[in-house]
Amino acid sequence: MAKIGINLQKGKIDNQNDHEVIIGIDLGTTNSLVAYIDHCSNSPVCISNEGSKNLVPSVVHFGENGEIIIGEAAKKMLEINPSRTIFSAKRLMGKSYNDISHYSDFFSYNIIDDNTESLVKVNIDQKFYTPIELSSFILKELKHIAEIKLGKSITKVVITVPAYFNDSQRQATKDAGKLAGLDVLRIVNEPTAASLAYGIGLSPDEEKTIAVYDLGGGTFDISILSIQQGVFEVLATNGNTFLGGDDIDKVITEHWKSKYAIEINDQHSQQTIRLLAEQCKKLLSSNDNFEATFQTKTVALTRAEFDQLIAPIIAETISCCEKALKDANVQIGQIDEVLMVGGSTRTPAIKEAVGKFFNKTVNDQLNPDEVVALGAAVQANILAGNQKDILLLDITPLSLGIETMGGLMDVIIPRNSKIPIRAGRSYTTSKDGQTQLKISVYQGERDLIKDNRKLAEFILAGIPSMPAGLPKVEIQFLINADGILTVKAKELRSGVESSIEVKPQYGLSDSDVERMLLESLEHAKEDMHIRALTESVTEAKQMIEVTEKFLATHHVLLNETEIEATKAKIESLRKELTNTDRHIIQQSIEDLNQFTRPFAERVMDWAIGESMRGKKISD
Numbered sequence: 001m002a003k004i005g006i007n008l009q010k011g012k013i014d015n016q017n018d019h020e021v022i023i024g025i026d027l028g029t030t031n032s033l034v035a036y037i038d039h040c041s042n043s044p045v046c047i048s049n050e051g052s053k054n055l056v057p058s059v060v061h062f063g064e065n066g067e068i069i070i071g072e073a074a075k076k077m078l079e080i081n082p083s084r085t086i087f088s089a090k091r092l093m094g095k096s097y098n099d100i101s102h103y104s105d106f107f108s109y110n111i112i113d114d115n116t117e118s119l120v121k122v123n124i125d126q127k128f129y130t131p132i133e134l135s136s137f138i139l140k141e142l143k144h145i146a147e148i149k150l151g152k153s154i155t156k157v158v159i160t161v162p163a164y165f166n167d168s169q170r171q172a173t174k175d176a177g178k179l180a181g182l183d184v185l186r187i188v189n190e191p192t193a194a195s196l197a198y199g200i201g202l203s204p205d206e207e208k209t210i211a212v213y214d215l216g217g218g219t220f221d222i223s224i225l226s227i228q229q230g231v232f233e234v235l236a237t238n239g240n241t242f243l244g245g246d247d248i249d250k251v252i253t254e255h256w257k258s259k260y261a262i263e264i265n266d267q268h269s270q271q272t273i274r275l276l277a278e279q280c281k282k283l284l285s286s287n288d289n290f291e292a293t294f295q296t297k298t299v300a301l302t303r304a305e306f307d308q309l310i311a312p313i314i315a316e317t318i319s320c321c322e323k324a325l326k327d328a329n330v331q332i333g334q335i336d337e338v339l340m341v342g343g344s345t346r347t348p349a350i351k352e353a354v355g356k357f358f359n360k361t362v363n364d365q366l367n368p369d370e371v372v373a374l375g376a377a378v379q380a381n382i383l384a385g386n387q388k389d390i391l392l393l394d395i396t397p398l399s400l401g402i403e404t405m406g407g408l409m410d411v412i413i414p415r416n417s418k419i420p421i422r423a424g425r426s427y428t429t430s431k432d433g434q435t436q437l438k439i440s441v442y443q444g445e446r447d448l449i450k451d452n453r454k455l456a457e458f459i460l461a462g463i464p465s466m467p468a469g470l471p472k473v474e475i476q477f478l479i480n481a482d483g484i485l486t487v488k489a490k491e492l493r494s495g496v497e498s499s500i501e502v503k504p505q506y507g508l509s510d511s512d513v514e515r516m517l518l519e520s521l522e523h524a525k526e527d528m529h530i531r532a533l534t535e536s537v538t539e540a541k542q543m544i545e546v547t548e549k550f551l552a553t554h555h556v557l558l559n560e561t562e563i564e565a566t567k568a569k570i571e572s573l574r575k576e577l578t579n580t581d582r583h584i585i586q587q588s589i590e591d592l593n594q595f596t597r598p599f600a601e602r603v604m605d606w607a608i609g610e611s612m613r614g615k616k617i618s619d
């Protein structure tokens with residue numbers, strides 16, 4: 001029997017059949033997909049477009065007459081008009097020209113490099129497009145496909161991103177959604193989505209450690225996830241952003257060229273042989289032999305030859321798996337499930353090698369092209385309130401903190417912290433009457449901020465004028481479930497506050513993160529020394545300032561010899577400010593401190609005397 005719900009607030013009958021549909025989108029480097037939960041079967045399904053294909057190539061073509069073409073039709077233009085056809089826009093998300101300069105040859109379109117520090121743009125005619133706009137065109141197309149299929153307007157969406165995407169890349173993906181007229185309810189990690197598609201992590205008492213092996217057309221990712229009580233935590237990720245099925249096609253092409261003495265002199269033949277190689281690879285996933293004709297020559301490949309050819313590629317992915325396990329501090333025996341994602345995992349030799357490495361039969365029942373989108377739909381359904389909410393946890397790849405006196409990094413959220421996370425610390429002013437405080441946010445592992453990466457800077461103004469050290473400024477860092485950082489500063493005595501949402505100017509690649517970590521290890525000893533020295537110099541400067549202030553206000557309490565001796569000690573400490581031996585600085589601080597300590601007692605006695613003066617002792 002159907003149930004009819006009455007909405008007491010609106011006084012209307014709720015139509016149970018008219019569920020709000022939130023779609024899940026896998027915004028891929030090569031292909032994108034959209035999925036939703038079919039309420040008849042209560043299972044996720046991918047939505048196909050008119051050509052009855054689920055995959056929408058992530059390609060945008062700008063026609064000569066201003067028309068914008070997306071998907072399969074745009075992919076066809078890749079060869080005909082490469083300079084007006086944009087592929088792999090996902091690789092540009094949140095990146096500066098500096099970030100991509102070493103592989104800019106990979107793109108056949110015009111990437112602008114007017115300012116190497118700012119975000120990349122693509123130039124078509126006289127117009128400049130950001131990767132956010134380009135992705136928004138693809139998202140709009142997917143929204144359109146879903147609206148046609150479901151017969152209703154779609155506004156809410158869950159979008160997946162690689163687990164290693166940083167703040168700026170996640171923010172860029174959210175912005176692309178917004179630009180496409182979509183409300184992005186959640187950014188979900190691709191391996192988490194794959195896990196949800198397999199139904200892993202949906203039951204609250206489930207505890208599992210899983211590996212998600214994702215080999216697509218152009219990228220490879222391995223992620224190790226821990227799932228506990230519906231909480232997903234990415235323990236580690238590894239991979240290669242330029243390794244995938246395309247490389248397998250290349251290996252076959254090169255093999256044929258040398259074996260059959262094939263000469264390729266033009267773009268068209270190059271494309272034909274590449275497509276033939278891809279066809280061969282796909283066929284060998286279910287057959288033992290491939291044979292075809294290319295330029296009057298017979299080209300052939302057996303499964304055994306193919307397996308041998310791709311062995312180095314497989315070995316590279318396995319070595320990434322080893323590194324990921326090591327980073328996650330997980331033993332092979334602790335992995336409960338291995339999920340296969342991405343079209344290239346259809347190759348039997350790959351399944352076999354991965355299964356052998358993890359000592360486990362891999363999960364490959366779901367279509368590896370669709371699994372991420374299906375999982376995004378499961379998460380969308382959870383957010384639509386159709387299933388109890390499940391927290392998605394991530395980790396911060398690098399420490400986050402602020403600059404303190406002497407250019408030191410003060411870490412507020414250490415690297416590898418689980419997110420969402422909130423952390424805070426109190427600070428104060430260093431000068432009397434200081435009414436504003438500059439807060440500079442940094443990311444990195446080094447002790448000096450100059451060696452780390454600046455994310456943002458803002459000013460907390462309007463602090464009432466007070467002596468140094470009296471204002472209490474609470475700085476809060478908050479990283480939400482999407483991995484976006486908000487920094488808030490509040491002066492607790494006056495209540496003035498200011499905050500900033502960190503949208504870093506340009507992103508970091510996984511290799512940058514790795515480099516920053518390696519550098520921090522390499523320089524650990526030297527950094528420790530510099531930190532200790534900087535702290536001593538800062539302390540010495542403060543000591544000089546305080547003592548000079550003391551002399552100026554309380555000189556009447558000191559005799560001439562004492563004043564001169566204090567000044568001499570201040571000068572000798574000042575001379576040591578440039579010393580590189582912190583022990584000598586510390587010695588000099590202690591010397592001044594010892595000498596002035598009795599004066600401080602004199603001031604205390606004097607102050608007590610002053611406060612008693614004129615006061616009656618009550619009887």
Ligand code: AMP
Nearest residue numbers: 030216217245246282285342343344346
């Ligand atoms: P994706 O980026 O996940 O869409 O992966 C696409 C990649 O999967 C391309 O390199 C395809 O050539 C590859 N692929 C698709 N089907 C097969 C198959 N049957 N066997 C091997 N590779 C395949």
